Amino acid sequence: MDCPKCAPELETKTLGDDIKLERCRTCFGLLAKGFMLEKMGTEFMAETFLDIGSASIGKKFDKVEDIQCTHCKVDMDKIVDPHQTHIWMECCPSCDRIFLDAGEFSDLKYETFSDKIKGLLKGRRH
Numbered sequence: 001m002d003c004p005k006c007a008p009e010l011e012t013k014t015l016g017d018d019i020k021l022e023r024c025r026t027c028f029g030l031l032a033k034g035f036m037l038e039k040m041g042t043e044f045m046a047e048t049f050l051d052i053g054s055a056s057i058g059k060k061f062d063k064v065e066d067i068q069c070t071h072c073k074v075d076m077d078k079i080v081d082p083h084q085t086h087i088w089m090e091c092c093p094s095c096d097r098i099f100l101d102a103g104e105f106s107d108l109k110y111e112t113f114s115d116k117i118k119g120l121l122k123g124r125r126h
């Protein structure tokens with residue numbers, strides 16, 4: 001299958017029973033449905049198995065813009081995380097798949113966890 005950003009190197013990856021996504025062998029970008037990313041966010045260490053590309057590769061391919069969804073052949077919309085405005089993702093308006101460059105999922109997940117920890121520390125003061 002074609003990677004939206006580079007070569008026809010997209011392969012299906014699974015983790016456990018219920019996580020399934022596609023990853024590019026060249027740029028290590030991840031293509032997954034929105035709910036799948038949420039699941040990955042709750043899975044312990046999911047990023048170390050799935051998001052294996054280095055952030056520097058991700059940065060390089062982050063510059064590739066105006067990509068099309070591999071499955072639907074329609075232009076993907078750019079979305080930005082409201083809490084982490086440096087992370088841009090591409091989202092397919094038709095199938096709800098999201099494309100993340102290498103390193104971006106780890107970045108998102110790390111931030112969510114540190115927010116949780118901040119919340120915990122706050123709670124202790126009361």
Ligand SMILES: [Zn+2]
Nearest residue numbers: 003006024027
């Ligand atoms: Zn790629």
Ligand SMILES: [Zn+2]
Nearest residue numbers: 069072092095
């Ligand atoms: Zn699509």
